Amino acid sequence: MNSVNKEGELNLKSAGRGSLAFLQGFLRHPEQVASIIPSSRFLERRLVDCACIRHASLVVELGPGTGGTTQAMLKAMRPDAKLLSIEITPEFVELLRRHPDPRLNVQLGSAEHVREILHQQQLPPPDVVVSGIPFSTMPLTMGRRIIGAVWDSLPPGGLFVAYQVRDRVALLSRKLLGQPEVELELFNVPPMRFFRWRKPEA
Template identity: 55%
Template sequence: MEGNGKAATRRTTRSIDFFRGFLRSPGDVGSIIPSSRFLERRIINTSEVASARTVVELGPGTGGTTRAILAAMPEDARLLTIELDPQFSTILEGFGDSRLIPHTGSAVDLADILAQHGLGAPDVVISGIPFSTMPREIGLAIIAAVRDNLAPGGRFVAYQFRGAVGRLGKEVIGEPAVELEVLNIPPMRFYTWQVEKSSAATG
């Protein structure tokens, strides 16, 4: 029961922090409500982080999805989170997991950020950032940065409740596979691209 109480307290704290982040920058936060455990489970399964060595999460927010990714990752894997809101990054710094590297900055600069932290090409990039509210050229630049920096055969998984990332991604990477997670508020679409080995960067 004590464990359940701690989990409930953590979820409440996440919700408050998430709402504060939404009020600070509503255009940069994908939803007013943190992700559900069903969404987190689908993120893990779709991104295949259990077999990854380097993972990048764009827009981790208060870290609910980050905790789920860390729990599923191998012990020798690394997780780089990229977040525009410095207060969210501060929350992640308190996780105390040596595999986690919180970074405050823009996903457009993915190549430089990977180099700054001594990381090679990621096996998977997971994105919860709201492509529907950002300028089109920024969205295209982020997706291009992901494409250009993924390891050969790497995966890009974006979960959104609007379809902007699917349309933008089609221009940059090609047609995505699409799934729907209805057990979340709001329901989320999952867009997945597997970058061809011949076109992926090698780091």
């Protein structure tokens, strides 16, 4: 009974540290953090389904923050799958690297360098790239570079899924990626839109 209580206390403390780190990250770099509040469990479930996480061998996550979506994807992933999370905020990277799951590989860096990081880590093209980074608050040129890098990193049939409050990512992607499939998750603060593209097989 004591071990259960201690585990529960540890989980609560970790959750508290994660929320505090999320708020601090937002206050220091609002252009890099999509929301002041971590993702809801409804958003996490929809993300897992929309990105076909259960069937993927390699998932790349851009902007995992404090790891709410990271944890949700790890729970859904196959035992032999891998998750590469790329985060630009050092405090978030330090927090994520405490996660004990050996399938998780956390790297400090910018999303526009996704191809280079995959190469450095000796990883193949991912089945899906998931992005929570706020395209609406970054310079247009950087947004286009990130989208181009993501698209180039995907194999034919690969998925790119971006969950966003606004539709900037769809506007930036229109020429290169075409029209996305769009879903809306209302049970999140704020409500979140999911934009999904699949790279053509040919």
